[in-house]
Amino acid sequence: xxxxxxxxxxxxxxxxxxxxxxxxxxxxxxxxxxxxxxxxxxxxxxxxxxxxxxxxxxxxxxxxxxxxxxxxxxxxxxxxxxxxxxxxxxxxxxxxxxxxxxxxxxxxxxxxxxxxxxxxxxxxxxxxxxxxxxxxxxxxxxxxxxxxxxxxxxx
Amino acid sequence: xxxxxxxxxxxxxxxxxxxxxxxxxxxxxxxxxxxxxxxxxxxxxxxxxxxxxxxxxxxxxxxxxxxxxxxxxxxxxxxxxxxxxxxxxxxxxxxxxxxxxxxxxxxxxxxxxxxxxxxxxxxxxxxxxxxxxxxxxxxxxxxxxxxxxxxxxxxxxxxxxxxxxxxxxxxxxxxxxxxxxxxxxxxxxxxxxxxxxxxxxxx
Numbered sequence: 001x002x003x004x005x006x007x008x009x010x011x012x013x014x015x016x017x018x019x020x021x022x023x024x025x026x027x028x029x030x031x032x033x034x035x036x037x038x039x040x041x042x043x044x045x046x047x048x049x050x051x052x053x054x055x056x057x058x059x060x061x062x063x064x065x066x067x068x069x070x071x072x073x074x075x076x077x078x079x080x081x082x083x084x085x086x087x088x089x090x091x092x093x094x095x096x097x098x099x100x101x102x103x104x105x106x107x108x109x110x111x112x113x114x115x116x117x118x119x120x121x122x123x124x125x126x127x128x129x130x131x132x133x134x135x136x137x138x139x140x141x142x143x144x145x146x147x148x149x150x151x152x153x154x155x
Numbered sequence: 156x157x158x159x160x161x162x163x164x165x166x167x168x169x170x171x172x173x174x175x176x177x178x179x180x181x182x183x184x185x186x187x188x189x190x191x192x193x194x195x196x197x198x199x200x201x202x203x204x205x206x207x208x209x210x211x212x213x214x215x216x217x218x219x220x221x222x223x224x225x226x227x228x229x230x231x232x233x234x235x236x237x238x239x240x241x242x243x244x245x246x247x248x249x250x251x252x253x254x255x256x257x258x259x260x261x262x263x264x265x266x267x268x269x270x271x272x273x274x275x276x277x278x279x280x281x282x283x284x285x286x287x288x289x290x291x292x293x294x295x296x297x298x299x300x301x302x303x304x305x306x307x308x309x310x311x312x313x314x315x316x317x318x319x320x321x322x323x324x325x326x327x328x329x330x331x332x333x334x335x336x337x338x339x340x341x342x343x344x345x346x347x348x349x350x351x352x353x354x355x356x357x358x
Binding site: 003004005006007008009010012013014016017018019020021022023024025026027089090091094105108 | 159161162163164166169171176178248250251253267268269270271272277278279284287288289290291292293295296299300303312313314315317318320321322324325336356357358
């Protein structure tokens with residue numbers, strides 16, 4: 001990283017430091033906001049992935065179109081919808097929230113990038129993830145594969 | 156570790172003293188700093204409580220708990236060291252926020268998540284502070300970082316109420332509405348034009 005280019009002007013510093021002397025400079029939320037970054041529950045991750053996928057489809061957008069509109073890469077978008085180990089960067093979450101018209105603070109919470117400050121947020125996320133699972137009947141091939149696997153488990 | 160020589164002001168002599176600005180602190184530096192600041196903060200707060208004096212709102216902050224913020228690539232912690240001890244810390248984010256002032260709306264900025272002075276530099280905690288100018292130096296670093304990132308000096312932050320005069324008057328930021336998502340703290344922003352004026356004032 002190159003030098004920032006901080007000034008060496010002592011006169012300016014003395015004047016500004018004198019102004020600052022009687023002031024507080026603290027910035028940020030109060031103590032409740034300063035907890036460790038929480039571990040993201042599997043349920044919230046699942047809800048995050050399902051939310052992006054359903055909202056995108058609800059708006060009639062392909063992943064390619066979402067990529068063009070948000071500036072996010074195709075790979076990131078595919079992983080955001082399907083990869084349970086994917087940890088999205090804040091910039092991606094904000095891009096998605098903007099294009100998909102979703103509240104960015106809640107999206108950050110679902111993505112595990114900030115702490116939820118509402119009780120029951122996790123439960124609601126689980127309910128959404130459960131309700132949003134598809135209920136179409138299995139194709140014969142899927143049914144056969146399932147039966148085979150269940151049989152294997154029962155042995 | 157990237158660092159740069161700067162000056163602070165010695166509170167006793169009112170003369171500049173050499174200090175070091177660290178541009179990217181490792182998480183362990185926060186833990187080390189808190190190990191020194193924490194006991195000093197608690198001791199100062201306790202002595203003020205005994206004397207029935209008000210205690211600053213942030214006295215219970217713990218920088219060691221913030222080290223996990225650095226797991227995010229967009230987060231960075233800067234610090235100023237003088238006399239072999241960390242005198243001020245600032246945590247910034249380069250990706251999460253966008254400007255809201257009309258002239259810059261939607262443009263990227265450097266968002267200051269946290270700033271704190273070492274407890275022995277605070278007039279609200281001790282009778283004889285050691286160094287002055289930590290806040291303005293950290294703010295200057297945020298503006299310069301924003302300039303170098305191509306954000307034209309734009310900076311945003313949510314100030315604790317007692318710090319508002321510093322950011323509005325000394326730093327030239329614009330105070331906007333209170334933010335319900337930030338415990339009703341007021342949001343402050345330095346526009347591109349105000350950043351240019353701030354930097355020009357240094358010459």
